[in-house]
Amino acid sequence: MEQYILEMRGITKRFPGVVALNDVSFRVKPGQIHALVGENGAGKSTLMNVLSGVYPHGDYEGEIFMDSGETACKFRHIKDSEEKGIAIIHQELALVPELSVAENIFLGNEQQKMGVVNWNHTRSKAAEVIKMVGVDIHVESRVRDLGVGKQQLIEIAKALSKDVRVLILDEPTAALNDEDSSHLLQLLVDLKNKGIACILISHKLNEVVRVADEVTVLRDGETIETLDIQDASEDNIIRLMVGRVLADRFPKREHQVGDICFEVKDWNVFDPLDSSRQTISGINMHSRRGEVVGLYGLMGAGRTELALSIFGRSYGTKISGQVFVDGEEVAVRSVADAIKGGIAYATEDRKQAGLVLINTIKDNISLCALHKISKRGVLDNNEDNKVAEEYREKLSIRSSSILQHVRNLSGGNQQKVMFSKWIFADQQVLILDEPTRGVDVGAKYEIYSIINELVGRGKSVVMISSELPELLGMCDRIYVVNDGEIVGELTAEEATQEEIMRFIMESNKKEQ
Numbered sequence: 205m206e207q208y209i210l211e212m213r214g215i216t217k218r219f220p221g222v223v224a225l226n227d228v229s230f231r232v233k234p235g236q237i238h239a240l241v242g243e244n245g246a247g248k249s250t251l252m253n254v255l256s257g258v259y260p261h262g263d264y265e266g267e268i269f270m271d272s273g274e275t276a277c278k279f280r281h282i283k284d285s286e287e288k289g290i291a292i293i294h295q296e297l298a299l300v301p302e303l304s305v306a307e308n309i310f311l312g313n314e315q316q317k318m319g320v321v322n323w324n325h326t327r328s329k330a331a332e333v334i335k336m337v338g339v340d341i342h343v344e345s346r347v348r349d350l351g352v353g354k355q356q357l358i359e360i361a362k363a364l365s366k367d368v369r370v371l372i373l374d375e376p377t378a379a380l381n382d383e384d385s386s387h388l389l390q391l392l393v394d395l396k397n398k399g400i401a402c403i404l405i406s407h408k409l410n411e412v413v414r415v416a417d418e419v420t421v422l423r424d425g426e427t428i429e430t431l432d433i434q435d436a437s438e439d440n441i442i443r444l445m446v447g448r449v450l451a452d453r454f455p456k457r458e459h460q461v462g463d464i465c466f467e468v469k470d471w472n473v474f475d476p477l478d479s480s481r482q483t484i485s486g487i488n489m490h491s492r493r494g495e496v497v498g499l500y501g502l503m504g505a506g507r508t509e510l511a512l513s514i515f516g517r518s519y520g521t522k523i524s525g526q527v528f529v530d531g532e533e534v535a536v537r538s539v540a541d542a543i544k545g546g547i548a549y550a551t552e553d554r555k556q557a558g559l560v561l562i563n564t565i566k567d568n569i570s571l572c573a574l575h576k577i578s579k580r581g582v583l584d585n586n587e588d589n590k591v592a593e594e595y596r597e598k599l600s601i602r603s604s605s606i607l608q609h610v611r612n613l614s615g616g617n618q619q620k621v622m623f624s625k626w627i628f629a630d631q632q633v634l635i636l637d638e639p640t641r642g643v644d645v646g647a648k649y650e651i652y653s654i655i656n657e658l659v660g661r662g663k664s665v666v667m668i669s670s671e672l673p674e675l676l677g678m679c680d681r682i683y684v685v686n687d688g689e690i691v692g693e694l695t696a697e698e699a700t701q702e703e704i705m706r707f708i709m710e711s712n713k714k715e716q
Contacts, residue, residue, distance in 0.1 A: 207272050209234040209401050210255075210290075210370055215266035217250055217259060219612075221604045224250045225264070226425045232370065235399045237392055239412040242422035242445055243644040244614030245602055248405050251422070252372050256292040257285040289369030293359045295378060295642065296555070301348035306330035308347055309362045333361040337391055351503075353384030360391065371395065372403045377411060378642045381503035381670065389415050407644045409438045421445055446646040454677035455649065457656035461680065462493035464531075465664035466547075466633040471525035473513045473688075479521050484510050484688045487525070491633070491664045491681075496655060498675035499668045500704055501685035507668045508552060510685070511635045515549035516542040529632055543572060548631035550622050552638035552668070554615075558622045561611035565603060566592035568610055568621050573629040595624035600650060616647030623654055634658060637668045652678060672701050686711040 210232040217225040225247045232238045240248050253259050255268060257279035267276040270288055279285045299308050306327050315326040330343040337357045347355060356376055363371055373392070377385040385408075392402050392415055406412055412419060419436045421428040421444040428444050473484035484506055491497040499507045512519035514527055516539030527534045527545075534545030542549070551558040559568050569592050570577055577587040592606040599620040603613060610621055619639065626634055636655070640648045655678065659665055669675050675682055682699050684692035684707040692707030 207234065208232060208269075209271060211269040211272070212251070212255060213267050213269070215251060215254055215264060215268075217247075217254060217264040224425050225254070228266075228422065228425070228427050230420055230427065231430075232401050232403060233417075234401055235396055236417045237396050237402045237404055237415050239404045239406065239416035239419045240422065241406065241409070241412060241419060241441060241644075242428075243646045244616035245424075246422040246445070246644075247425040248422055249374060250425075252292055252374065252403065252405065255279075255285065256290055256372065257282045258292075286366055289367060290372070291363035291366060291368040291370070292372040293356075293363060293374065293376065295375040297352075297355055297359055299347050299355055299358060302346065304344045304346055305334065305341055305350075305358055306343040308358060309333060309343075309365050311362075313366060329365065330361075333364045334358075336364055337361050338387070338394070351384075353380050353387070356380065356384070356388060357391070360388075368400060370401045370403065372405070374405045375407065375642055376404070377406065377408060384503075385411065407642065409441055409645070412436075412441070413438060423447060442645050445644065453645070453649065453673075455653050455656055457660060459494045459656070459660050461495045462662060464490050465493045465529065466491045466666070467528040468514060469526045469528070471510070471514070471527075472523065473509065473520035474522040476519065476521045482688065483520065484513060487688075487690055489683055489690060491666055493662045493664055494659045495680045496659055496665045496667055496678055498679035498682035499666060499685055500672060500675055500682055502708060503670070505685045506688035507685050508637055509688070511549055511637055511666075511668060514542070515539060515547060515635065518549075543629070543631070546632035547635070548572075548626040548629060548633065549635045550626060550637060550639060552641060554618050554622050559610050559618060562609060564607045564609055565596060565601065565613075565621055566606040569595050569624045569628055572625055576628070591628060595628060599624055599654060616643035616650075619643055619647070619651060620654075623651070627654075627658070631663075633664045633666070635666045635668070638670065639667065640669070640671075640674065648674075672704065675699075676701070684708060 208231045212230040215225050215228045228251055230251065242248050254264050260280045261278040270277055277288060300311065309330045310326055315322050315329060327343050334341055334343060337360050339354055339357045341354055347358065376388055380388065389411055395402060404416060413436065416433050418430055418432055419441060420430045421441065423445060467490040469488055471484060471487040472482065475481040475483050487510060501507050509519050513523055514536060516536050517523055518539060527536050529546045536542045536545065555561060566588060570588050574583065577584050577591060589606065596606055601617050601620045603617065610618055640651050655665055667679060676699055680696050682694050683690050684704055686708045691711040694703060
């Protein structure tokens with residue numbers, strides 16, 4: 205009889221009007237990397253929140269067992285699951301930026317005696333677990349001074365400090381570059397070899413196939429199948445996730461590329477915290493109507509800083525240069541100026557800067573174009589409802605109604621709400637920063653289709669992405685950015701991963 209460190213049987217979880225999990229069963233063997241995949245809204249995070257005690261015993265149906273035991277676990281809060289050796293690392297990191305690495309690792313688990321923290325012991329123990337994750341960080345460094353990749357490893361170190369036996373990672377590489385992602389995945393393999401079971405939730409199926417031992421697929425809140433990794437090709441996983449075969453990851457489009465719509469000339473930006481350091485240097489670029497133009501660069505290349513500085517000087521100081529839309533210069537002194545000039549910016553950080561999470565779908569969609577549904581400054585609520593329903597249907601936003609709060613939507617559906625906001629505003633230029641980050645392959649295909657529809661209507665799209673295959677599959681031209689400068693430009697026919705990286709490597713050689 206096979207032994208399982210963890211077994212969840214018949215888990216059903218309901219929210220008002222929604223069955224999020226329906227009779228889901230899930231099992232993990234000791235010392236195994238078990239991937240949990242599915243579309244946004246399939247129930248992955250909900251299932252892990254049940255396991256970790258975020259949703260307490262009694263708030264769901266079904267049972268949880270540890271170590272092939274016969275007595276069900278009753279986790280009434282997170283501390284209960286942690287005592288059994290279960291730790292969860294959410295996609296949004298739970299670190300305190302102003303505290304040190306050591307303080308964050310033992311936050312809530314202070315190394316104290318009779319209420320007095322032993323700081324020497326705290327620092328030495330922190331150094332031990334930092335060494336376990338294989339990263340060179342001083343334990344007294346402030347977390348805010350570290351990159352996202354190192355912060356992710358600190359979260360893992362925090363879990364290891366609690367004698368973790370089952371480590372749950374929710375989209376751990378979503379915000380990481382290739383090097384940091386590779387390091388983290390190797391760490392999971394190392395932890396597995398030490399007998400720690402890892403549950404990996406990821407939309408990056410190439411990473412799943414690379415490190416997982418088994419894959420469980422959820423769809424619409426139900427368990428579809430558990431596969432041994434040897435039987436789990438990416439195409440097979442996608443078919444189980446979306447319930448159909450995606451023959452092509454990138455939808456075909458037929459479009460007419462027109463005249464230049466958006467142009468940036470001699471654009472320069474300096475660091476807002478250090479006005480002597482130039483972050484964007486002499487950028488010249490353009491995009492035409494009916495064209496998708498890509499911006500690619502490694503982490504820290506300056507892509508997002510460029511986009512934010514153009515969108516109403518939302519980043520930077522001592523900004524100079526010109527922005528044109530349809531040949532007319534746009535004074536982008538503020539976000540309102542940029543919007544008035546026909547420019548939209550869909551941020552990579554939809555939760556912090558792209559959406560009002562406590563508001564409804566309806567409120568978010570009309571947010572940037574209230575004048576279109578108002579008369580003499582009074583909002584026409586019927587027209588507002590009509591618009592929201594139209595975009596909910598057109599973009600297939602999965603929700604109970606247009607009155608559902610955006611914070612309760614899956615990542616892919618949140619992204620569609622943000623797209624709806626700008627499509628309704630009818631902007632001529634759409635700058636899309638990581639438009640598919642943290643969304644599944646099915647939702648990605650839908651977002652790609654929306655982009656194709658926009659350029660088909662003559663809009664101009666600038667697409668920033670860390671995923672080279674995505675840019676190669678979607679773009680008509682690609683600008684290569686390195687250290688705040690454009691170092692190359694390629695047409696779709698010329699562009700390959702090797703050619704793009706060649707531009708970056710040659711640029712780095714010139715700087716040395």
